[in-house]
Amino acid sequence: MAAQAPIVLFFAIKWVPQSPRQALTVVALQVGAALAAMAPVFLLHW
Numbered sequence: 001m002a003a004q005a006p007i008v009l010f011f012a013i014k015w016v017p018q019s020p021r022q023a024l025t026v027v028a029l030q031v032g033a034a035l036a037a038m039a040p041v042f043l044l045h046w
Contacts (some may be wrong), residue, residue, distance in 0.1 A: 008027060
């Protein structure tokens with residue numbers, strides 16, 4: 001997951017100025033997926 005952060009950041013820097021609505025939708029989905037992946041660890045205290 002840590003390796004995805006620079007890729008998502010690059011995507012955001014490249015596409016938000018060109019197509020903000022669609023790019024922010026994709027970034028929001030990425031953030032949601034990251035939170036969903038971290039939730040079980042947080043909730044189950046692993």
